[in-house]
Amino acid sequence: QAQLEESGGRLVQPGGSLSLSCAVSTRNFEIYNMAWFRQAPGKEREFVAAINWLAKETRYSDSVSGRFTVSRNNTKNTLYLQMNNQGPQDTAVYHCAATTGPMGTNAHGYYYWGQGTQVTVSS
Numbered sequence: 864q865a866q867l868e869e870s871g872g873r874l875v876q877p878g879g880s881l882s883l884s885c886a887v888s889t890r891n892f893e894i895y896n897m898a899w900f901r902q903a904p905g906k907e908r909e910f911v912a913a914i915n916w917l918a919k920e921t922r923y924s925d926s927v928s929g930r931f932t933v934s935r936n937n938t939k940n941t942l943y944l945q946m947n948n949q950g951p952q953d954t955a956v957y958h959c960a961a962t963t964g965p966m967g968t969n970a971h972g973y974y975y976w977g978q979g980t981q982v983t984v985s986s
Contacts, residue, residue, distance in 0.1 A: 865889035865975045867959050872980030877950055879984070885942035885959030885977055892940040893917075896966035898973060899933060899944050901955035901982075910968040911957070912944060920966065926952070949984045956981050 871883040889895070898913035912923045912933035921933055932945040942959050957980055960973035 865892070865895065865961050867961060867975055867977035869957060869959050869977040869980040872957060872982045874983045874985065875949055876986050877984055879949055880945070880947045881949065881982060882946070883944040883957055883959075883980060883982070885944075887940045887942065887959075887961065889940065889961075893937040895961040895963060895975075897933075897935060897942045898960045898962075898966070898968075899942075899957060900960060900970055900973075901953075901957045902979075903955040906955075908958075908970050909955075910970070913966045913968070914942070915966045922966070922968070924968070946982075949982075951984050953984050954982060 866888040868886045875881045894916055896915050899911040900908050901911050902908040910924050914921045914933045930948045934943045959977045961975040962973040
């Protein structure tokens with residue numbers, strides 16, 4: 864069992880940077896593969912980035928590769944998403960997710976979800 868809570872979302876201007884955090888309440892954070900998803904109004908939930916339990920493997924969607932970096936601190940039970948060079952297309956509610964299963968890109972593979980944090984990229 865795990866409870867997730869995202870934070871850090873805010874308004875940012877195009878070209879700016881923002882870091883999101885996901886605090887995970889669990890006794891076994893280190894065993895979970897973690898991911899970030901986002902959902903814009905009127906659009907389906909989209910995979911953003913994922914990181915495995917030992918942070919030995921990461922994967923990114925093509926739309927964010929080279930701009931975003933996912934990381935985790937197993938001592939602090941926290942997942943992070945560093946977002947650089949943001950554009951309006953990055954405007955969405957960002958959710959963190961956890962699974963004891965494979966580190967995939969399909970949202971259905973993740974069992975635990977946070978409530979989301981709003982990121983708005985606009986001038």
